[in-house]
Amino acid sequence: MYPAQWARERLLTSRILRRLSEHIPGFKHHEPEGRMLANVAVNDFRNYVKYKPPSPNVDQGEYADCWAERWLDKWRERVKLVFRPQDGHVFAKHEKLIRDTSFLWSRFPHLNEALELVVDALIDVGEICFTNLLAESTLRGELLRYKQLCRSDEEALRRIQVDPLKVVKEAMYRAKSLRHVKGPLVWLRVDEHIWRSSTGKIVEEPPGNGEEEWEQAVFGIF
Numbered sequence: 001m002y003p004a005q006w007a008r009e010r011l012l013t014s015r016i017l018r019r020l021s022e023h024i025p026g027f028k029h030h031e032p033e034g035r036m037l038a039n040v041a042v043n044d045f046r047n048y049v050k051y052k053p054p055s056p057n058v059d060q061g062e063y064a065d066c067w068a069e070r071w072l073d074k075w076r077e078r079v080k081l082v083f084r085p086q087d088g089h090v091f092a093k094h095e096k097l098i099r100d101t102s103f104l105w106s107r108f109p110h111l112n113e114a115l116e117l118v119v120d121a122l123i124d125v126g127e128i129c130f131t132n133l134l135a136e137s138t139l140r141g142e143l144l145r146y147k148q149l150c151r152s153d154e155e156a157l158r159r160i161q162v163d164p165l166k167v168v169k170e171a172m173y174r175a176k177s178l179r180h181v182k183g184p185l186v187w188l189r190v191d192e193h194i195w196r197s198s199t200g201k202i203v204e205e206p207p208g209n210g211e212e213e214w215e216q217a218v219f220g221i222f
Helices: 003-023 032-051 060-078 085-107 111-124 131-149 153-162 164-180 192-203
Strands: 079-082 186-189
Touching: 003 032, 003 060, 032 060, 032 111, 032 131, 060 079, 085 131, 085 153, 085 186, 111 131, 111 164, 131 153, 131 164, 153 164
Parallel strands: 079 186
Antiparallel strands: none
């Protein structure tokens, strides 16, 4: 990264953290819950800047402010905070996905480049929150589909290696289809007392979202 680009990213990142502090009462990015939130936001912002960099004639502060507003709205729409132990089955499902695809995941050709393409597909349809996690879950979902069509991991790997770009395109299509899914895409297990005291209003549900919508989410479980 060139010095000027690094300086610009630092400036924009600082602006993002300041914006989060303004919108979330009690937000402190150096505390555990706040640090997690800040890390997700900064990574999402970096992905967004790579895909849609600000033009030279756009005020960079306004660019960062606009993105932060959209990101917070998307968080409220797409992230469900889980406080109850009985919701653990959601996380068990994601852990199983990771286990079942570990062989193919570790051997997938050009994995980082593939994930970048899936992230771009998410951003293209406005999914700008938890982009890295959603991209990974979506690509793993495609790998699992190949595995289920084959008799062994080795056979699935041979099929994937014939045309890995086809797998990536299918994952990108699946990522873009998320715009048709209502409710959360990410479940986040947190300590209720710590989270509510440190991040305040960000836990509020957007108007009109009922419990039935929460149950429709199928990707990106964290």
